[in-house]
Amino acid sequence: MSGMSGDQKRPIHLPVLLREVIQQLDLSPGLVVVDGTVGAGGHSEHILRKIGTEGTLIGLDRDTMMLEFAREKLGVERLPEGQCHLRQASYAELPTVLGEIGLTSIDRVLLDLGLSSDQLGDDERGFGFESSGELDLRFDTSTGMPAWELLQTRSESELCEIFEVYGEERFSQRIASQLVKQRKTAPIKTAAELIKVVQQAIPAKALAAARKNPATRVFQALRIAANQELEQLETMLGSVLPEVLKPGGRAAIISFHSLEDRMVKQAFKDRTIWKNLTPKPIVATQAEQRVNPRCRTAKLRVAMKT
Template identity: 40%
Template sequence: MDHPDDAPAAADTASAEHVPVLLDRVLALLAPALADRPAVAVDATLGLGGHAEALLAAHPQLTLVGLDRDQAALARSRDRLAPYAGRIHLVHAVYDRMPEVLDELGIGGVDGVLFDLGVSSMQLDVAARGFAYAQDAPLDMRMDQSSGITAEDVVNEYPVPQLARILREYGEERFALRIAQAIERERRRAPLRSTAQLAELVREAIPAATRRRGGHPAKRTFQALRIEVNGELDAVRGAVPAALDALTVGGRIVSLAYHSLEDRIVKHAFAALATDTTPPGLPVTLPGSGPQLKLLNRGAEPASAAEIDANARAASVKLRAAERIRAAV
């Protein structure tokens, strides 16, 4: 997927549309685990299939499992990846269902996993999906439009304290209570229905001095609502440990995250398995206590200036990668 949380206006998306973020870096990091053998990789966030297509082209013996909750994206990817139809399994599923999907496919372990978290370029660029504050649309924001609550449900039905908590925790919005109270006043008159209506309400609720810096005033509110509607953080919390469990020794995992909340979950999941659990004071590592993962970069790796120039949606990306070096006991 190609996306950061600060969704660009429609006029800004054409040049970046469908450009996979950090494609060369992702290919280089996964290549040692996939090259020159019958490997299996999972693209846990298939989106429009840009990363998947490049992986399949680079590794002729690769079998790829692609997951996505967005049926429109799956249909587009199925067309894009048609030349590789004999080597792909595309599944309508949220990525936290990875263990179940692999079990259904009879796959016991995988050699590579890619997470490209957040909202995809197609979801941002199709105004009717309601993700972008710069384009008027119904307040939907569902990645899977076949089920679940909408952003309209959240803003019109959640109590003010719950709404403020979501804006504060998921959007890191310091004016969360002011915005929630403004929403409450507005919805007493009439339900909020459109992204433009909500974006303007948020803009007016934030102090004028703050509005003049830091991007669009509604950016954090839209991020928070999207995360709530799609249960994104809970899905990441379940999916990353499951993906690590599925990795064979020598297998590699790459995560692309676009805000600190997702990146923090990935960081902690990687760190937990990259740590020697031998009790302090012992002179040697106990059997079964050594690290299971080797971290492949130091901290979160940003995009280069050249990458950002070529693809504005890479501006906020944080890449982490790891290799399994020991099987779980």
């Protein structure tokens, strides 16, 4: 399986804001906790310890590769029956999953949004700049449209909007126009082909000054579009969480994108549903940022259901 580190075949993703998440969730034995983005189980491993054998953990991920990592890390086969349920689903489908397990409400929810470092290493889906496979960028390849198909079928103005809104890319128009010109002769199917088009579209001065791969924002935008990430979060915040969280229950959400953070902040402002526990988002300490650069943009917001 890809997405593993070298010969060791182990997940490499480090859970972000781990200490803060565990503290803010205020866990105790017997609670029912949902990790809506279980990934490699980095947070869930600690959640399980805190809720003990009387507790229940429900771990969701859209990506079956990540669920395999989690199954291994959490040692699901060795746990008492019913203590841990792992399911391939979007967190927005939580009410259906709960129904299947025979539950209607829960005590805690964690969402750690976005992409896992392990997915970056999955050559087959094009998440990493070095990937040689098709530029798919979906967490669940059985639904929706791969990114390369979006690039082939969306109009120039739609592509421009995707790059501008989801990627906050300042050269959106130039990139969209270059892509549309390029695809007339051959579809853009791989990470390398996309990076080349982006390099051609960006002014030479900006390209020379770029401190990261110039296609970073375009990749992020396409991933968000291919997975309908903001729509999933909107459903979760708007209807799912208010419906399934018990009064006094807590939701902790880590976002890496300003649009997501704004959505969470807005939702938690609604005092008819939430008591906001983090007027300012919690960010990673300097020490954590040194060990795990990925956490530099992480923002944790927590609220209690009224």
